[in-house]
Amino acid sequence: MKSTDLSFLVLGAGAIGGITAALLRKNGYDVEILCRDKEYASLISDKGLSISGICGSFTVRVPSYSSASEISSKKDIILHATKATDMSAALSDALPVLKESGFVVSMQNGICEDELASMAGTERIIGCVTGWGATMESRGALSMTSAGDFILGYPAKPPDDFLDILSEALSVIVPVRTTDNIMGHLYSKLVINSCITSLGAICGLYLGDMLRIRKVRKIFIEIIREAVSVADKMGIRIEVFGGRLDFRKFLSGTGFIAELRRHGLIRLIGFKYRRLKSSSLQSLERGKKTEIDYLNGYIVHNAMKYNLAVPVNSVVVDMIHEIESKKREITPENFSDKSFNRFN
Structure with a gap:
């Protein structure tokens, strides 16, 4: 053929x-x-x-x-x-x-x-x-x-x-x-979308404005940490995103210098794509459902199979479902929800 x-x-x-x-x-x-x-x-x-x-x-x-x-x-x-x-x-x-x-x-x-x-x-x-x-x-x-x-x-x-x-x-x-390793490539893109697309839908901000907020960057890091733990249980070998962002290297290290490096990289992403508007946010603004169940929801669904706790991804899924059902507004104030208090 x-x-x-x-x-x-x-x-x-x-x-x-x-x-x-x-x-x-x-x-x-x-x-x-x-x-x-x-x-x-x-x-x-x-x-x-x-x-x-x-x-x-x-x-x-x-x-x-x-x-x-x-x-x-x-x-x-x-x-x-x-x-x-x-x-x-x-x-x-x-x-x-x-x-x-x-x-x-x-x-x-x-x-x-x-x-x-x-x-x-x-x-x-x-x-x-x-x-x-x-x-x-x-x-x-x-x-x-x-x-x-x-x-x-x-x-x-x-x-x-x-x-x-x-x-x-x-x-x-x-x-x-x-x-x-198509699942590794798909999961890599899912992780970055679960941060950028989903958090953008919660707050309504352009990416640059959103990632200037330190608390949001902390949430961003924890979404990745939870996602990687689920991938480990599923046996997924996560590929480097865009040929550059290795999530395991990103999460490696503890202490002030390692945390500074992580926040610096996220700030760079925010600056480079500062005018990016979340596709899920655009769906919500048009009165459409988002794809949250296939992003953070995929992480949550598979975490349940292995009795893993993924509290941040769970909160993000719940918040976007509440926005879809008109029970919550799209606003940066959502990051002040008590569910995110540990990132203050």
């Missing part, structure tokens, strides 16, 4: 899914989109997706549908790019059009492979770390905002020739790496 023989169905036409589909289509691949919004699907089919940013500017029409029953041919690959909160319903609709020999590629934030595997089978899941950024400027107008790569791997077996073929296809979007 050649990469050009692959047929794709992209679930979700947000920034990541839409740009992925558009670039595949532009490069001659057989790709269709499934999104639940009938009007949006018609717009993509009839007028096309307008793409801009660092991948160039172009418009391309991609056949799009609001129901899998409208799709006439079975696919080799489902690229699952919906929000984690929508992924099960989306996959349930799409599975009938996946070939028996086909695969589901999970492109969500957080770790969703277990839930998807319960529906499609572990042997049909390919994990994917999406290391590039994009935004939807308006319906049908998508922009690639930052460069990066894809990391692909099977949850339960080493890379093979098929993964190389898929990598070749996806390399028309960004560079692709394969790994025999």
Whole structure:
């Protein structure tokens, strides 16, 4: 099989899914989109997706549908790019059009492979770390905002020739790496999102403003400490995040100098990405649910299996659920909650 023989169905036409589909289509691949919004699907089919940013500017029409029953041919690959909160319903609709020999590629934030595997089978899941950024400027107008790569791997077996073929296809979007430790890469991204994305949703601040607060940096460090302890119990070998942030080295050492080093690194992250606004915060502002259950919630869920206490991650999950249900406001005052008193 050649990469050009692959047929794709992209679930979700947000920034990541839409740009992925558009670039595949532009490069001659057989790709269709499934999104639940009938009007949006018609717009993509009839007028096309307008793409801009660092991948160039172009418009391309991609056949799009609001129901899998409208799709006439079975696919080799489902690229699952919906929000984690929508992924099960989306996959349930799409599975009938996946070939028996086909695969589901999970492109969500957080770790969703277990839930998807319960529906499609572990042997049909390919994990994917999406290391590039994009935004939807308006319906049908998508922009690639930052460069990066894809990391692909099977949850339960080493890379093979098929993964190389898929990598070749996806390399028309960004560079692709394969790994025999996809769970380690996914967990690494989960840890950083559990700090940056989740804490940003609690307080409503841009990252730079948030990480100037010493108490928040202490909470940040403890989220990482709890996450690493859970990974140890799960047997996950956490990869270095972005090729630079080694969580074990970050946590190593005690005393004033070691603590100063940790706080200094967090301040640097805050300065470099000072205008970053939490994606979970943006979801809350739009009245949408966050992906908290697949971020800090994943840590809490697995900690329970091993009777591990992860009090900080638990509080973060509870607070965001309270915000989602309108029982708590988004405010920096949330860090004054008595649950965080030990970080004063």
